Amino acid sequence: MGQMSVLENTMSLLEVKNLKVHFPVKHGMFSRVHEFVKAVDDVSFAIEPGETLGLVGESGCGKTTLGRAIVRLVEPTAGRVLLSGEDITQMNGSVLRTRRRKFQMIFQDPYGSLNPRMTVEQIVGEALDIHKLTDSKSARQKRITELLKAVGLDAVYAQRYPHEFSGGQRQRIGIARALAVEPELIICDEPVSALDVSVQAQIINLLQDLQQQRGIAYLFIAHDLAVVEHISRRVMVMYLGKIVETADARTIIREPQHPYTQALISAIPEVDPESKRQRIILPGDVPSPIHPPSGCPFHPRCPIAQLPKCQEEFPEFREVAKNHFTSCHFAGTKIEASRNPARREAV
Amino acid sequence: MNLLEIKNLKMDFGKNADALRAVDGVSLTIGTGETVCLVGESGCGKTVTALSIARLVPTPPANYVGGEILLNGRDVLKMSNGELRSIRGGVVSYVFQEPGASLNPVFRIGNQIKESLKLHRPEKATNDEVIRLLKLVGIPAPESRIKNYPFEMSGGMQQRVMIAMALASEPKLLVADEPTTALDVTIQAQILDLLGELKQRLGMAILLITHNLGIVGDMADRVAVMYAGQIVELSPAKELLRRPLHPYTRALMASVPKLHGTAERLSAIPGNVPRIGNFPPGCRFAPRCPIAKPECSDKIPELVEVEAGRWVRCPFWKTP
Numbered sequence: 210m211g212q213m214s215v216l217e218n219t220m221s222l223l224e225v226k227n228l229k230v231h232f233p234v235k236h237g238m239f240s241r242v243h244e245f246v247k248a249v250d251d252v253s254f255a256i257e258p259g260e261t262l263g264l265v266g267e268s269g270c271g272k273t274t275l276g277r278a279i280v281r282l283v284e285p286t287a288g289r290v291l292l293s294g295e296d297i298t299q300m301n302g303s304v305l306r307t308r309r310r311k312f313q314m315i316f317q318d319p320y321g322s323l324n325p326r327m328t329v330e331q332i333v334g335e336a337l338d339i340h341k342l343t344d345s346k347s348a349r350q351k352r353i354t355e356l357l358k359a360v361g362l363d364a365v366y367a368q369r370y371p372h373e374f375s376g377g378q379r380q381r382i383g384i385a386r387a388l389a390v391e392p393e394l395i396i397c398d399e400p401v402s403a404l405d406v407s408v409q410a411q412i413i414n415l416l417q418d419l420q421q422q423r424g425i426a427y428l429f430i431a432h433d434l435a436v437v438e439h440i441s442r443r444v445m446v447m448y449l450g451k452i453v454e455t456a457d458a459r460t461i462i463r464e465p466q467h468p469y470t471q472a473l474i475s476a477i478p479e480v481d482p483e484s485k486r487q488r489i490i491l492p493g494d495v496p497s498p499i500h501p502p503s504g505c506p507f508h509p510r511c512p513i514a515q516l517p518k519c520q521e522e523f524p525e526f527r528e529v530a531k532n533h534f535t536s537c538h539f540a541g542t543k544i545e546a547s548r549n550p551a552r553r554e555a556v
Numbered sequence: 557m558n559l560l561e562i563k564n565l566k567m568d569f570g571k572n573a574d575a576l577r578a579v580d581g582v583s584l585t586i587g588t589g590e591t592v593c594l595v596g597e598s599g600c601g602k603t604v605t606a607l608s609i610a611r612l613v614p615t616p617p618a619n620y621v622g623g624e625i626l627l628n629g630r631d632v633l634k635m636s637n638g639e640l641r642s643i644r645g646g647v648v649s650y651v652f653q654e655p656g657a658s659l660n661p662v663f664r665i666g667n668q669i670k671e672s673l674k675l676h677r678p679e680k681a682t683n684d685e686v687i688r689l690l691k692l693v694g695i696p697a698p699e700s701r702i703k704n705y706p707f708e709m710s711g712g713m714q715q716r717v718m719i720a721m722a723l724a725s726e727p728k729l730l731v732a733d734e735p736t737t738a739l740d741v742t743i744q745a746q747i748l749d750l751l752g753e754l755k756q757r758l759g760m761a762i763l764l765i766t767h768n769l770g771i772v773g774d775m776a777d778r779v780a781v782m783y784a785g786q787i788v789e790l791s792p793a794k795e796l797l798r799r800p801l802h803p804y805t806r807a808l809m810a811s812v813p814k815l816h817g818t819a820e821r822l823s824a825i826p827g828n829v830p831r832i833g834n835f836p837p838g839c840r841f842a843p844r845c846p847i848a849k850p851e852c853s854d855k856i857p858e859l860v861e862v863e864a865g866r867w868v869r870c871p872f873w874k875t876p
Binding site for chain 2: 267268375377378405406407408409410411413414417432434435436438439462463472473474475476477478479480481488489490491494495
């Protein structure tokens with residue numbers, strides 16, 4: 210994956226190099242570690258200042274762990290995370306705390322990620338206090354009002370508690386808390402999937418507005434490809450701990466090269482009643498990340514897999530078109546959109 | 557005669573001064589073999605409406621204050637407990653959102669399916685019939701799977717077991733309440749494909765509850781859109797998706813990002829979904845509606861048939 214590393218003179222905001230997060234699995238009465246869940250396995254990518262990188266995948270593919278490992282909410286097993294050229298995997302204590310000003314996180318569940326015993330003012334103000342960003346009480350007050358306004362909340366809400374707000378408003382509070390320290394990068398972990406459909410668009414628009422005004426970069430993690438395509442410049446698709454395809458948002462939707470991406474796109478139910486598109490139905494479930502399949506991890510579900518090659522050889526992550534990377538021996542082969550290929554016999 | 561006729565159903569939670577109206581004048585019919593989608597956001601009353609069909613909402617706290625639910629011509633709201641027992645899981649079967657929470661964790665899945673058979677088709681309560689049902693819902697190697705406990709199966713497989721259990725009684729109506737919301741998109745596609753195929757093979761009617769308009773296009777013959785306890789639009793599915801009429805349906809469809817979409821910005825609906833007990837006066841969508849007029853807050857508009865088969869609860873639906 211050396212070809213992806215960025216030239217020396219143009220420094221990316223975030224560079225993730227060969228990141229691995231392996232969780233030990235304990236078995237037996239002496240709790241010895243026999244096996245590992247390879248939640249994130251050798252992932253590399255970069256984010257430029259002010260851009261949005263989308264990350265999609267099904268549950269259990271490791272996308273949340275990847276986001277958390279970048280901000281070091283879980284410890285990476287190996288690899289490097291460079292933020293403006295500084296390796297944050299080696300930092301700890303107060304150094305890490307000061308660097309955390311640069312990267313913040315917005316969580317999926319706006320109900321679980323706000324302390325129910327704190328008022329909005331305390332929630333947003335806590336970030337200001339930790340980083341000592343305001344020197345007087347009135348400046349703190351003013352800053353909190355500003356932040357609430359920026360996310361579309363009235364300042365009178367400052368004295369209220371999270372339970373008094375709807376889901377969408379709570380997500381706004383979470384965004385205000387992240388903005389308080391003026392970050393350069395926000396990891397958004399499924400920020401809209403817990404919200405009502407009519408409220409999702411409000412939050413997506415808010416995130417886009419804030420990006421334009423403040424030049425914040427996002428790593429936008431979601432399972433909804435349509436949302437990710439809308440908000441992102443580039444998109445990564447993750448399967449069983451590995452990135453299987455990366456390209457421009459438009460390109461990846463229009464010309465997906467990896468069979469998994471093709472299936473993922475075709476599985477999205479479409480609103481357009483004239484659509485002639487046929488669903489590609491993948492057989493089976495996502496395999497266990499403890500014992501990932503040999504060779505290409507997708508081959509047991511892949512409609513175009515050719516044995517024994519796909520079973521034995523791991524497909525290199527390679528550039529198949531300009532800025533379009535994928536990891537498949539037969540990249541670009543279109544899947545015949547038949548009904549379920551593994552259709553059961555009639556009963 | 558329609559298989560199901562809900563007429564002007566009104567249901568409160570609580571009584572007298574504390575009563576909160578959850579379902580307010582819902583009328584809906586489902587014909588034999590028809591698929592109807594009930595679409596709405598959280599708290600709009602779609603789930604309690606669906607649960608009411610087999611009177612599964614406990615009373616109290618629920619309190620039916622008006623209307624009738626005719627299942628094969630008989631009013632469910634007037635049935636005795638014995639009759640209710642025979643229709644629950646008999647004529648009407650349910651599949652819920654979270655298969656993991658709906659299955660009993662301490663019984664093997666084969667026995668759980670057999671339990672449904674014992675109740676509704678006792679002469680067929682055999683392992684062979686259970687295996688046939690599991691095959692029908694596409695579970696591989698059902699002979700060995702019947703000994704599994706629910707935790708040994710994935711979410712998609714658990715949902716297939718739930719569907720097999722619902723089919724055990726050969727229901728006339730299958731009510732599926734957000735059956736794929738907890739599942740991944742590739743698994744969702746499998747389950748929707750299965751439901752569509754089963755419907756054709758078994759000729760049962762399906763009431764599918766969802767908040768996902770994409771699913772409507774794939775599955776439904778007709779669709780009812782609910783907002784704040786009322787149906788605001790009722791229409792053949794294809795026509796609704798092609799040309800939504802009610803301002804809420806229009807706004808909802810415009811606010812969802814589409815694949816291959818070109819919009820730089822989504823047209824969001826301002827404000828929040830009103831909570832039960834806090835419904836605005838007059839038209840309930842008026843405070844968030846882009847074409848609302850002052851008189852919209854005066855009284856609740858009627859659900860009117862504006863074109864053949866298309867019902868809309870908005871007098872200004874022609875306003876672009």
